[in-house]
Amino acid sequence: MAGDFFADALPAADAYVLMEIRHDWADAECVAILSAVRRAAPRGATVLVVESILSDAEPDPRGRTLDIVMLAVTGGRERTAGELATLFERAGLSPGPVVDTGGPLRIAEATAV
Ligand SMILES: C[S@@+](CC[C@H](N)C(=O)[O-])C[C@H]1O[C@@H](n2cnc3c(N)ncnc32)[C@H](O)[C@@H]1O
Numbered sequence: 001m002a003g004d005f006f007a008d009a010l011p012a013a014d015a016y017v018l019m020e021i022r023h024d025w026a027d028a029e030c031v032a033i034l035s036a037v038r039r040a041a042p043r044g045a046t047v048l049v050v051e052s053i054l055s056d057a058e059p060d061p062r063g064r065t066l067d068i069v070m071l072a073v074t075g076g077r078e079r080t081a082g083e084l085a086t087l088f089e090r091a092g093l094s095p096g097p098v099v100d101t102g103g104p105l106r107i108a109e110a111t112a113v
Contacts, residue, residue, distance in 0.1 A: 005033050010040035019050040020105075023066070024076040027087060034091030041112035047093055053106040054080045062104050084108045 001011060006029075010016075016037050022030045037047055052063040067078040079087070085095035088110040096109035 005036050010036050015046040017048045023051050023070050023078055024074045030087050031090045038092045045112040047110040049108040050105050052104055054078050
């Protein structure tokens, strides 16, 4: 379904996948996107964010480099799992686990509460 996640109502669904969406945006726009998901999501729906999530413990140079690129090109940024959790909470979503994929992307899970 085509649409503008800043302007259009999103469909109700059991799960929402946002792959490399949030890193395009500053925090305020990320919260707006996640809030649009939360307004549409039934209680218990799952939200999966697939991104190059930064690790404080083991900084991956690919994510750090992409962080600079996103800032320069879109005004967005890469984020740590903790920073993503804060954005989830600001949008009324409950942060869950962050899952490694074996590749450069990781999956941050949240639930509509
Ligand atoms: C970095 S791309 C990621 C695309 C895809 N998820 C992927 O991983 O290949 C960001 C996407 O956000 C979409 N996008 C940007 N602004 C949007 C808006 N206001 N409403 C809906 N989609 C938007 C763009 O069209 C683009 O497809």
